[in-house]
Amino acid sequence: xxxxxxxxxxxxxxxxxxxxxxxxxxxxxxxxxxxxxxxxxxxxxxxxxxxxxxxxxxxxxxxxxxxxxxxxxxxxxxxxxxxxxxxxxxxxxxxxxxxxxxxxxxxxxxxxxxxxxxxxxxxxxxxxxxxxxxxxxxxxxxxxxxxxxxxxxxxxxxxxxxxxxxxxxxxxxxxxxxxxxxxxxxxxxxxxxxxxxxxxxxxxxxxxxxxxxxxxxxxxxxxxxxxxxxxxxxxxxxxxxxxxxxxxxxxxxxxxxxxxxxxxxxxxxxxxxxxxxxxxxxxxxxxxxxxxxxxxxxxxxxxxxxxxxxxxxxxxxxxxxxxxxxxxxxxxxxxxxxxxxxxx
Amino acid sequence: xxxxxxxxxxxxxxxxxxxxxxxxxxxxxxxxxxxxxxxxxxxxxxxxxxxxxxxxxxxxxxxxxxxxxxxxxxxxxxxxxxxxxxxxxxxxxxxxxxxxxxxxxxxxxxxxxxxxxxxxxxxxxxxxxxxxxxxxxxxxxxxxxxxxxxxxxxxxxxxxxxxxxxxxxxxxxxxxxxxxxxxxxxxxxxxxxxxxxxxxxxxxxxxxxxxxxxxxxxxxxxxxxxxxxxxxxxxxxxxxxxxxxxxxxxxxxxxxxxxxxxxxxxxxxxxxxxxxxxxxxxxxxxxxx
Numbered sequence: 001x002x003x004x005x006x007x008x009x010x011x012x013x014x015x016x017x018x019x020x021x022x023x024x025x026x027x028x029x030x031x032x033x034x035x036x037x038x039x040x041x042x043x044x045x046x047x048x049x050x051x052x053x054x055x056x057x058x059x060x061x062x063x064x065x066x067x068x069x070x071x072x073x074x075x076x077x078x079x080x081x082x083x084x085x086x087x088x089x090x091x092x093x094x095x096x097x098x099x100x101x102x103x104x105x106x107x108x109x110x111x112x113x114x115x116x117x118x119x120x121x122x123x124x125x126x127x128x129x130x131x132x133x134x135x136x137x138x139x140x141x142x143x144x145x146x147x148x149x150x151x152x153x154x155x156x157x158x159x160x161x162x163x164x165x166x167x168x169x170x171x172x173x174x175x176x177x178x179x180x181x182x183x184x185x186x187x188x189x190x191x192x193x194x195x196x197x198x199x200x201x202x203x204x205x206x207x208x209x210x211x212x213x214x215x216x217x218x219x220x221x222x223x224x225x226x227x228x229x230x231x232x233x234x235x236x237x238x239x240x241x242x243x244x245x246x247x248x249x250x251x252x253x254x255x256x257x258x259x260x261x262x263x264x265x266x267x268x269x270x271x272x273x274x275x276x277x278x279x280x281x282x283x284x285x286x287x288x289x290x291x292x293x294x295x296x297x298x299x300x301x302x303x304x305x306x307x308x309x310x311x312x313x314x315x316x317x318x319x320x321x322x323x324x325x326x327x328x329x330x331x332x333x334x335x336x337x338x339x340x341x342x343x344x
Numbered sequence: 345x346x347x348x349x350x351x352x353x354x355x356x357x358x359x360x361x362x363x364x365x366x367x368x369x370x371x372x373x374x375x376x377x378x379x380x381x382x383x384x385x386x387x388x389x390x391x392x393x394x395x396x397x398x399x400x401x402x403x404x405x406x407x408x409x410x411x412x413x414x415x416x417x418x419x420x421x422x423x424x425x426x427x428x429x430x431x432x433x434x435x436x437x438x439x440x441x442x443x444x445x446x447x448x449x450x451x452x453x454x455x456x457x458x459x460x461x462x463x464x465x466x467x468x469x470x471x472x473x474x475x476x477x478x479x480x481x482x483x484x485x486x487x488x489x490x491x492x493x494x495x496x497x498x499x500x501x502x503x504x505x506x507x508x509x510x511x512x513x514x515x516x517x518x519x520x521x522x523x524x525x526x527x528x529x530x531x532x533x534x535x536x537x538x539x540x541x542x543x544x545x546x547x548x549x550x551x552x553x554x555x556x557x558x559x560x561x562x563x564x565x566x567x568x569x570x571x572x573x574x575x576x577x578x579x580x581x582x583x584x585x586x587x588x589x590x591x592x593x594x595x596x597x598x599x600x601x602x603x604x605x606x607x608x609x610x611x612x613x614x615x616x617x618x619x620x621x622x623x624x625x626x627x628x629x630x631x632x633x
Contacts, residue, residue, distance in 0.1 A: 290448065
């Protein structure tokens with residue numbers, strides 16, 4: 001327990017000091033912001049994927065809706081950063097809330113397929129409604145604005161100051177997710193993931209809880225989208241495309257979907273790898289594709305899952321099986337695999 | 345009126361491709377429990393193989409070799425990459441794996457054959473319109489419809505009367521029992537996967553003659569095929585065909601009146617179906633719920 005707190009304190013200190021040291025390891029402030037933004041989205045998606053057990057493969061839709069919501073607010077309505085964040089988040093969250101009932105009853109493959117297909121609707125809207133959205137070329141012509149607190153002005157236009165705004169949003173999102181996961185709602189999600197039918201027999205309205213997970217997750221993903229649009233002062237249909245949805249999912253799996261911080265680890269590795277590979281080779285899509293295949297075949301539990309397993313093995317070797325049991329109660333493991341997936 | 349007919353017929357052709365894709369996807373979905381995101385990749389493989397071999401084999405030879413090549417590559421992919429994942433019950437892993445494959449195939453196609461579109465030559469005799477009024481009905485388009493009908497009929501006969509087909513249908517209902525009866529379910533799933541890829545390859549060759557060849561042709565056809573399955577109903581092969589044709593024609597007709605909405609209408613139909621009849625037009629009740 002102590003070790004976990006220590007690790008978390010180190011993480012927050014590292015995040016707070018990113019603009020000071022990132023340059024020395026070959027990064028730049030915008031890369032740090034991008035990792036945190038994708039981190040919000042991946043952590044939020046993991047509420048559905050890792051904690052509720054719903055395979056959502058269409059979260060780019062809410063990310064993109066947030067991005068377009070923020071961009072269009074800045075461009076057409078008011079030049080205000082907080083309002084852009086608010087409106088974008090509400091737009092994406094509303095979409096997730098309204099579309100949730102269409103998927104909340106489904107399971108497994110069907111859940112995935114419907115979320116994939118629904119996600120594409122917004123992609124085509126963005127591409128085809130081009131006099132408002134800018135079509136294939138994307139939405140440009142807006143800038144994030146300085147924040148005014150009375151007479152004090154926070155110049156969010158500088159990259160490192162924007163990083164701290166993103167970090168603030170990240171912290172708020174993390175606190176929200178932490179509180180939810182520790183609450184009865186969060187435990188209900190895990191119960192649904194572990195055995196949905198049993199949860200139903202206990203009298204829980206599982207559909208409603210899956211809906212809640214989907215809506216909250218979509219809202220926070222939209223928040224990430226708004227920040228992403230303002231990071232680049234640009235958004236394009238690629239932010240709504242199913243390839244981005246797939247990237248979010250692989251980042252989560254890479255980091256470890258059963259751990260709260262897993263997605264952030266995966267995001268960091270994936271974003272850095274993507275940044276590096278795209279400068280290295282024209283065939284970076286093949287490289288990313290190979291990354292997918294290798295992760296699935298070699299690291300199905302993700303990096304944090306691997307470390308936790310190692311930790312247990314070490315504990316067994318050092319202190320016998322009892323210590324291992326004590327350790328393992330701290331983490332929630334996936335259920336043993338039944339021979340065939342439940343279909344009816 | 346003529347314009348409407350023209351667009352509706354165009355939509356029908358498009359729907360034929362969706363239906364062929366959806367049929368293969370639905371086969372793989374129901375027996376292998378895999379959402380094959382790489383299905384568009386197999387379509388591209390079939391199309392480009394046919395394109396490369398057409399100078400040697402002629403059009404008709406390429407029409408056979410393209411789909412068969414896609415099926416053989418599908419067989420290899422299933423054996424090497426997908427088979428190890430059957431023991432993980434979560435569909436997440438095969439979904440991600442085939443997603444990665446889709447990226448790889450699209451990128452390699454671009455590297456090998458170039459990013460620009462390539463034309464696929466069909467025999468000139470097939471390219472002339474049937475009549476001057478219905479100028480849009482060329483021999484090739486009729487051929488596309490004809491071959492698709494033959495393929496679907498063939499699939500029906502295969503599933504209805506052959507031992508393999510009966511086992512596939514039994515496997516979609518209860519794979520464990522089929523296995524307990526002594527059937528080699530690994531071989532069964534491999535053949536089923538190849539069958540699905542064969543249909544994708546066929547769609548690829550036929551589509552190449554109309555739309556031309558581009559590396560992203562697979563990823564642009566796969567999403568409507570998912571919608572076709574959802575609209576038609578998961579678990580119903582006839583439903584997938586119906587769904588594919590329906591959204592194709594609907595998109596075609598929309599093009600007449602409001603071209604910008606031709607894709608959106610596909611997804612709109614899906615939302616309406618999901619709200620009014622969640623299991624799809626011909627889907628079985630309670631499946632995957």
